[in-house]
Amino acid sequence: MISTILSLLSAVISIYTILCLINIFLSWVPGLRFTSFGRFIYSVTEPYMGLFSRLSFLKFGNIDFSPIVSIGILSLVSSVLGRIYSTGRIWFGGILASFISMFWSVISSIFTIFGLVIFIRWIVLLFSKNSLNNPMWANLDNMIGKFSYKVSRTFTKGQITYKTSLLITWITMAVAMFLCQILVSVLYNLCNAIPF
Numbered sequence: 001m002i003s004t005i006l007s008l009l010s011a012v013i014s015i016y017t018i019l020c021l022i023n024i025f026l027s028w029v030p031g032l033r034f035t036s037f038g039r040f041i042y043s044v045t046e047p048y049m050g051l052f053s054r055l056s057f058l059k060f061g062n063i064d065f066s067p068i069v070s071i072g073i074l075s076l077v078s079s080v081l082g083r084i085y086s087t088g089r090i091w092f093g094g095i096l097a098s099f100i101s102m103f104w105s106v107i108s109s110i111f112t113i114f115g116l117v118i119f120i121r122w123i124v125l126l127f128s129k130n131s132l133n134n135p136m137w138a139n140l141d142n143m144i145g146k147f148s149y150k151v152s153r154t155f156t157k158g159q160i161t162y163k164t165s166l167l168i169t170w171i172t173m174a175v176a177m178f179l180c181q182i183l184v185s186v187l188y189n190l191c192n193a194i195p196f
């Protein structure tokens with residue numbers, strides 16, 4: 001009986017996650033959101049996703065990371081239910097391991113996107129000097145410039161160019177992601193070894 005309920009809950013959460021993903025895709029093409037299908041998807045998913053969109057720390061300039069976090073939470077719940085269903089038991093270590101895995105998945109997704117933006121900007125600066133006058137790149141530079149200089153100043157003392165700052169930041173983020181991945185793997189395995 002309980003396994004049936006867990007299986008059903010996991011399936012419902014998976015379907016709801018898909019509806020949330022559809023809502024995200026519909027937001028990329030605003031005209032689609034005003035169709036009857038778009039309004040239906042929005043009305044079903046907005047009460048949940050709206051909880052996260054109100055959190056200002058999930059917004060970085062014009063980039064909103066709240067959809068990633070909302071999908072990550074749904075994935076976490078689905079993963080915990082799936083683990084309980086497959087093992088037939090509820091144990092603290094398994095739930096903690098699932099939480100660590102999903103938390104890292106969300107954080108690494110955000111940092112991967114941010115790192116990709118920094119790398120693309122560095123490539124554009126490398127090959128095009130005129131990009132500094134472009135309004136689109138200027139907005140992006142306002143968003144990532146302060147962060148990039150803060151990171152690069154931890155490794156350098158003198159004046160550096162914006163291009164060098166972006167490269168140092170990107171390398172720092174790549175190394176930090178690699179080290180964090182190792183740490184998360186160790187924590188995940190330790191949590192799974194907890195017998196209770």
